[in-house]
Ligand SMILES: Nc1ncnc2c1ncn2[C@@H]1O[C@H](COP(=O)(O)OP(=O)(O)OP(=O)(O)O)[C@@H](O)[C@H]1O
Protein backbone atom coordinates (compact mmCIF):
# COMPACT_ATOMS: atom_id res chain seq x y z
CA UNK A 1 0.00 0.00 0.00
CA UNK A 2 2.88 2.35 0.76
CA UNK A 3 6.49 2.28 -0.39
CA UNK A 4 9.22 4.75 0.37
CA UNK A 5 12.35 4.13 -1.68
CA UNK A 6 15.59 5.89 -0.75
CA UNK A 7 13.84 9.02 0.49
CA UNK A 8 16.03 11.80 1.87
CA UNK A 9 15.16 15.23 3.19
CA UNK A 10 17.17 18.13 4.55
CA UNK A 11 16.05 21.41 6.10
CA UNK A 12 18.80 23.92 5.44
CA UNK A 13 22.03 22.35 6.62
CA UNK A 14 20.32 19.65 8.68
CA UNK A 15 19.85 16.27 7.05
CA UNK A 16 16.59 15.14 8.67
CA UNK A 17 15.91 11.90 6.76
CA UNK A 18 18.60 9.63 5.36
CA UNK A 19 17.78 7.24 2.53
CA UNK A 20 14.52 5.96 4.04
CA UNK A 21 13.15 2.68 2.68
CA UNK A 22 9.80 1.49 4.05
CA UNK A 23 7.32 -1.04 2.74
CA UNK A 24 3.83 -1.17 4.24
CA UNK A 25 1.66 -4.09 3.05
CA UNK A 26 -2.10 -3.71 2.67
CA UNK A 27 -4.35 -4.17 5.74
CA UNK A 28 -1.55 -4.02 8.27
CA UNK A 29 -1.09 -1.71 11.21
CA UNK A 30 2.41 -0.34 10.80
CA UNK A 31 4.12 1.34 13.73
CA UNK A 32 6.51 4.15 12.99
CA UNK A 33 8.58 4.54 16.12
CA UNK A 34 11.01 7.27 17.01
CA UNK A 35 12.00 9.72 19.69
CA UNK A 36 11.17 13.44 19.52
CA UNK A 37 12.81 14.93 16.45
CA UNK A 38 13.54 11.55 14.81
CA UNK A 39 11.71 12.62 11.64
CA UNK A 40 8.31 10.93 11.94
CA UNK A 41 6.15 13.96 11.14
CA UNK A 42 8.49 15.00 8.33
CA UNK A 43 8.15 11.53 6.76
CA UNK A 44 4.37 11.75 6.98
CA UNK A 45 4.34 15.21 5.39
CA UNK A 46 6.43 13.81 2.54
CA UNK A 47 3.93 10.96 2.03
CA UNK A 48 1.15 13.56 1.87
CA UNK A 49 3.08 15.66 -0.67
CA UNK A 50 3.01 18.62 1.74
CA UNK A 51 6.77 19.11 1.51
CA UNK A 52 9.13 18.05 -1.31
CA UNK A 53 11.62 15.19 -0.90
CA UNK A 54 15.21 15.89 -1.96
CA UNK A 55 15.53 12.43 -3.45
CA UNK A 56 13.78 9.08 -3.59
CA UNK A 57 10.31 7.99 -4.51
CA UNK A 58 7.07 7.49 -2.57
CA UNK A 59 4.24 5.36 -3.93
CA UNK A 60 0.77 5.03 -2.36
CA UNK A 61 -1.53 2.41 -3.84
CA UNK A 62 0.53 2.31 -7.07
CA UNK A 63 0.28 6.10 -7.40
CA UNK A 64 3.41 8.27 -7.11
CA UNK A 65 3.35 11.07 -4.55
CA UNK A 66 3.87 14.50 -6.09
CA UNK A 67 4.73 17.55 -4.02
CA UNK A 68 2.06 20.27 -3.98
CA UNK A 69 -0.85 18.46 -5.56
CA UNK A 70 -0.48 14.77 -4.93
CA UNK A 71 -2.92 12.48 -6.74
CA UNK A 72 -2.08 9.79 -4.17
CA UNK A 73 -3.90 11.83 -1.51
CA UNK A 74 -7.26 10.55 -2.75
CA UNK A 75 -6.27 7.26 -1.10
CA UNK A 76 -5.02 8.76 2.15
CA UNK A 77 -6.77 9.78 5.38
CA UNK A 78 -4.64 11.87 7.72
CA UNK A 79 -4.86 12.62 11.41
CA UNK A 80 -2.24 15.26 12.26
CA UNK A 81 -0.44 15.30 15.61
CA UNK A 82 -2.54 18.26 16.80
CA UNK A 83 -5.89 18.05 14.97
CA UNK A 84 -7.92 21.28 14.69
CA UNK A 85 -11.72 21.39 14.60
CA UNK A 86 -14.47 24.01 14.44
CA UNK A 87 -15.26 24.11 18.16
CA UNK A 88 -18.88 25.28 17.75
CA UNK A 89 -19.86 22.14 15.79
CA UNK A 90 -21.19 18.89 17.23
CA UNK A 91 -19.34 15.74 16.08
CA UNK A 92 -22.18 14.91 13.75
CA UNK A 93 -22.13 18.38 12.18
CA UNK A 94 -18.36 18.17 11.79
CA UNK A 95 -18.50 14.81 10.04
CA UNK A 96 -21.31 16.07 7.78
CA UNK A 97 -19.07 18.99 6.92
CA UNK A 98 -16.22 16.56 6.07
CA UNK A 99 -18.69 14.58 3.97
CA UNK A 100 -19.67 17.58 1.88
CA UNK A 101 -15.99 18.06 1.04
CA UNK A 102 -15.75 14.45 -0.11
CA UNK A 103 -18.37 14.91 -2.86
CA UNK A 104 -20.54 12.00 -1.62
CA UNK A 105 -24.30 11.99 -1.99
CA UNK A 106 -26.37 13.20 1.00
CA UNK A 107 -27.63 9.68 1.59
CA UNK A 108 -24.07 8.30 1.63
CA UNK A 109 -22.91 11.07 3.92
CA UNK A 110 -25.67 10.32 6.45
CA UNK A 111 -24.90 6.61 6.39
CA UNK A 112 -21.15 7.16 6.70
CA UNK A 113 -21.63 9.64 9.61
CA UNK A 114 -23.67 7.07 11.47
CA UNK A 115 -21.14 4.26 10.85
CA UNK A 116 -18.16 6.35 11.87
CA UNK A 117 -19.70 7.91 14.98
CA UNK A 118 -20.46 4.38 16.09
CA UNK A 119 -16.94 3.16 15.28
CA UNK A 120 -15.33 5.88 17.40
CA UNK A 121 -17.88 5.72 20.23
CA UNK A 122 -19.37 9.19 19.71
CA UNK A 123 -22.81 8.16 18.41
CA UNK A 124 -24.72 9.55 21.37
CA UNK A 125 -22.49 12.59 21.91
CA UNK A 126 -24.52 15.78 21.33
CA UNK A 127 -22.12 18.27 22.94
CA UNK A 128 -20.12 20.75 20.87
CA UNK A 129 -16.46 19.92 20.14
CA UNK A 130 -15.26 22.79 22.37
CA UNK A 131 -16.34 20.69 25.38
CA UNK A 132 -14.45 17.59 24.22
CA UNK A 133 -11.51 15.94 25.97
CA UNK A 134 -8.31 15.28 24.02
CA UNK A 135 -9.23 11.63 23.63
CA UNK A 136 -12.65 12.51 22.18
CA UNK A 137 -11.01 14.91 19.73
CA UNK A 138 -8.56 12.22 18.62
CA UNK A 139 -11.44 9.79 18.10
CA UNK A 140 -13.38 12.35 16.08
CA UNK A 141 -10.22 13.09 14.10
CA UNK A 142 -9.89 9.42 13.16
CA UNK A 143 -13.54 9.35 12.08
CA UNK A 144 -12.96 12.42 9.88
CA UNK A 145 -9.79 10.91 8.40
CA UNK A 146 -11.68 7.70 7.56
CA UNK A 147 -14.65 9.50 6.01
CA UNK A 148 -13.79 9.00 2.34
CA UNK A 149 -12.81 5.35 2.92
CA UNK A 150 -9.08 5.89 2.46
CA UNK A 151 -6.87 2.94 1.63
CA UNK A 152 -4.16 4.32 3.89
CA UNK A 153 -4.82 5.96 7.25
CA UNK A 154 -1.90 8.00 8.57
CA UNK A 155 -2.08 8.97 12.24
CA UNK A 156 0.66 11.11 13.74
CA UNK A 157 1.10 10.17 17.41
CA UNK A 158 -2.61 9.56 18.03
CA UNK A 159 -2.09 8.25 21.55
CA UNK A 160 0.78 10.40 22.85
CA UNK A 161 -1.27 12.92 24.83
CA UNK A 162 -3.80 10.46 26.22
CA UNK A 163 -4.26 8.57 29.46
CA UNK A 164 -4.16 4.73 29.44
CA UNK A 165 -7.94 4.42 28.89
CA UNK A 166 -7.93 6.95 26.06
CA UNK A 167 -4.93 5.22 24.48
CA UNK A 168 -6.62 1.85 24.68
CA UNK A 169 -9.73 3.30 22.96
CA UNK A 170 -7.66 4.71 20.09
CA UNK A 171 -5.76 1.44 19.67
CA UNK A 172 -9.07 -0.47 19.57
CA UNK A 173 -10.38 1.90 16.90
CA UNK A 174 -7.23 1.49 14.80
CA UNK A 175 -7.54 -2.29 15.12
CA UNK A 176 -11.18 -2.11 14.00
CA UNK A 177 -10.22 0.25 11.13
CA UNK A 178 -7.75 -2.33 9.82
CA UNK A 179 -10.68 -4.19 8.23
CA UNK A 180 -11.24 -1.24 5.90
CA UNK A 181 -7.79 0.28 5.50
CA UNK A 182 -4.04 0.11 6.09
CA UNK A 183 -2.80 2.06 9.10
CA UNK A 184 0.51 3.87 9.50
CA UNK A 185 0.85 5.37 12.94
CA UNK A 186 3.72 7.05 14.63
CA UNK A 187 4.46 6.83 18.30
CA UNK A 188 7.17 6.83 20.89
CA UNK A 189 5.06 4.68 23.22
CA UNK A 190 6.48 1.24 22.55
CA UNK A 191 3.83 -0.61 24.54
CA UNK A 192 1.10 0.87 22.29
CA UNK A 193 2.99 -0.22 19.21
CA UNK A 194 3.55 -3.68 20.65
CA UNK A 195 -0.16 -4.07 21.34
CA UNK A 196 -1.47 -3.50 17.83
CA UNK A 197 1.26 -3.41 15.18
CA UNK A 198 2.09 -6.28 12.86
CA UNK A 199 5.07 -4.41 11.52
CA UNK A 200 7.25 -1.66 12.87
CA UNK A 201 10.09 0.58 11.77
CA UNK A 202 12.41 2.23 14.27
CA UNK A 203 13.48 5.67 13.11
CA UNK A 204 16.49 7.16 14.84
CA UNK A 205 17.98 10.51 13.85
CA UNK A 206 16.43 10.12 10.41
CA UNK A 207 17.73 6.58 9.82
CA UNK A 208 15.68 3.39 9.85
CA UNK A 209 17.71 1.41 12.36
CA UNK A 210 15.50 -1.71 12.47
CA UNK A 211 12.24 -2.89 10.93
CA UNK A 212 10.05 -5.97 10.61
CA UNK A 213 7.42 -7.72 12.68
CA UNK A 214 7.89 -7.70 16.47
CA UNK A 215 8.70 -11.45 16.21
CA UNK A 216 11.34 -10.77 13.52
CA UNK A 217 12.91 -8.11 15.68
CA UNK A 218 13.02 -10.42 18.70
CA UNK A 219 14.73 -13.07 16.56
CA UNK A 220 17.15 -10.60 14.99
CA UNK A 221 18.17 -9.09 18.29
CA UNK A 222 18.86 -12.20 20.32
CA UNK A 223 21.67 -10.31 22.05
CA UNK A 224 18.97 -8.26 23.81
CA UNK A 225 17.81 -10.12 26.90
CA UNK A 226 15.08 -9.39 29.39
CA UNK A 227 15.49 -9.82 33.14
CA UNK A 228 14.50 -12.87 35.16
CA UNK A 229 12.78 -12.54 38.55
CA UNK A 230 13.62 -15.07 41.23
CA UNK A 231 11.29 -14.79 44.18
CA UNK A 232 11.97 -16.85 47.29
CA UNK A 233 9.63 -17.53 50.19
CA UNK A 234 11.95 -16.69 53.09
CA UNK A 235 13.86 -13.40 53.51
CA UNK A 236 16.90 -15.10 55.04
CA UNK A 237 17.20 -17.39 52.01
CA UNK A 238 16.91 -14.34 49.75
CA UNK A 239 19.75 -12.67 51.63
CA UNK A 240 21.84 -15.82 51.23
CA UNK A 241 21.20 -15.92 47.49
CA UNK A 242 22.01 -12.23 47.02
CA UNK A 243 25.23 -12.64 48.98
CA UNK A 244 26.25 -15.66 46.91
CA UNK A 245 25.59 -14.12 43.48
CA UNK A 246 26.61 -10.48 42.94
CA UNK A 247 24.91 -10.64 39.50
CA UNK A 248 21.57 -10.72 41.34
CA UNK A 249 20.05 -7.42 42.39
CA UNK A 250 17.30 -7.00 44.98
CA UNK A 251 14.01 -5.72 43.51
CA UNK A 252 13.21 -2.11 44.29
CA UNK A 253 11.23 -1.82 47.50
CA UNK A 254 8.06 -0.38 46.01
CA UNK A 255 7.97 -2.40 42.81
CA UNK A 256 6.46 -5.65 44.04
CA UNK A 257 4.41 -6.96 46.91
CA UNK A 258 7.02 -9.45 48.15
CA UNK A 259 9.82 -7.01 47.43
CA UNK A 260 12.17 -8.37 50.07
CA UNK A 261 12.17 -11.80 48.53
CA UNK A 262 12.60 -10.89 44.86
CA UNK A 263 15.97 -10.95 43.14
CA UNK A 264 16.43 -9.69 39.60
CA UNK A 265 18.91 -11.21 37.19
CA UNK A 266 19.56 -8.93 34.22
CA UNK A 267 21.58 -11.39 32.21
CA UNK A 268 20.41 -15.01 32.10
CA UNK A 269 23.90 -16.53 31.67
CA UNK A 270 24.20 -17.20 35.39
CA UNK A 271 20.74 -18.76 35.68
CA UNK A 272 21.76 -22.48 35.58
CA UNK A 273 24.34 -21.92 38.29
CA UNK A 274 21.86 -20.02 40.48
CA UNK A 275 19.20 -22.70 40.05
CA UNK A 276 21.76 -25.36 40.92
CA UNK A 277 22.58 -23.49 44.15
CA UNK A 278 18.87 -23.11 45.01
CA UNK A 279 18.30 -26.84 44.47
CA UNK A 280 21.43 -27.90 46.39
CA UNK A 281 20.48 -25.78 49.43
CA UNK A 282 16.79 -26.64 49.18
CA UNK A 283 15.72 -22.97 49.06
CA UNK A 284 12.00 -22.35 48.59
CA UNK A 285 11.05 -20.66 45.34
CA UNK A 286 7.75 -18.79 45.17
CA UNK A 287 8.13 -17.56 41.59
CA UNK A 288 10.63 -17.80 38.75
CA UNK A 289 9.77 -15.58 35.81
CA UNK A 290 11.72 -14.86 32.69
CA UNK A 291 10.34 -11.64 31.17
CA UNK A 292 9.76 -11.46 27.43
CA UNK A 293 12.04 -9.14 25.48
CA UNK A 294 9.94 -6.08 24.71
CA UNK A 295 10.14 -3.75 21.73
CA UNK A 296 11.28 -1.14 24.22
CA UNK A 297 14.31 -3.28 25.16
CA UNK A 298 15.18 -3.68 21.47
CA UNK A 299 14.56 -0.02 20.66
CA UNK A 300 16.76 1.09 23.54
CA UNK A 301 19.54 -1.25 22.39
CA UNK A 302 19.49 -0.27 18.70
CA UNK A 303 19.31 3.44 19.40
CA UNK A 304 22.22 3.18 21.84
CA UNK A 305 24.23 1.16 19.34
CA UNK A 306 23.55 3.60 16.51
CA UNK A 307 23.98 6.76 18.57
CA UNK A 308 27.76 6.69 18.11
CA UNK A 309 27.58 5.64 14.49
CA UNK A 310 25.38 8.59 13.46
CA UNK A 311 26.80 11.14 15.92
N1 LIG B 1 9.99 23.06 8.58
C1 LIG B 1 11.12 22.76 9.19
N2 LIG B 1 12.22 23.52 9.08
C2 LIG B 1 13.38 23.19 9.69
N3 LIG B 1 13.55 22.07 10.42
C3 LIG B 1 12.49 21.28 10.57
C4 LIG B 1 11.23 21.55 9.98
N4 LIG B 1 10.36 20.55 10.31
C5 LIG B 1 11.06 19.70 11.07
N5 LIG B 1 12.33 20.13 11.24
C6 LIG B 1 13.38 19.41 11.99
O1 LIG B 1 13.43 18.10 11.51
C7 LIG B 1 13.69 17.18 12.57
C8 LIG B 1 12.60 16.13 12.59
O2 LIG B 1 11.37 16.72 12.99
P1 LIG B 1 10.00 15.93 13.00
O3 LIG B 1 8.95 16.92 13.38
O4 LIG B 1 9.83 15.22 11.72
O5 LIG B 1 10.27 14.89 14.17
P2 LIG B 1 9.24 13.93 14.90
O6 LIG B 1 9.85 12.56 14.86
O7 LIG B 1 7.88 14.08 14.33
O8 LIG B 1 9.30 14.46 16.40
P3 LIG B 1 8.13 14.58 17.52
O9 LIG B 1 8.08 13.24 18.21
O10 LIG B 1 8.66 15.66 18.43
O11 LIG B 1 6.85 14.94 16.86
C9 LIG B 1 13.79 18.02 13.83
O12 LIG B 1 15.14 18.24 14.08
C10 LIG B 1 13.08 19.30 13.47
O13 LIG B 1 13.60 20.36 14.18
Ligand SMILES: [Mg+2]
Nearest residue numbers: 040041042081
Ligand atom coordinates in the same frame (compact mmCIF):
# COMPACT_ATOMS: atom_id res chain seq x y z
MG1 LIG C 1 6.09 14.66 15.14
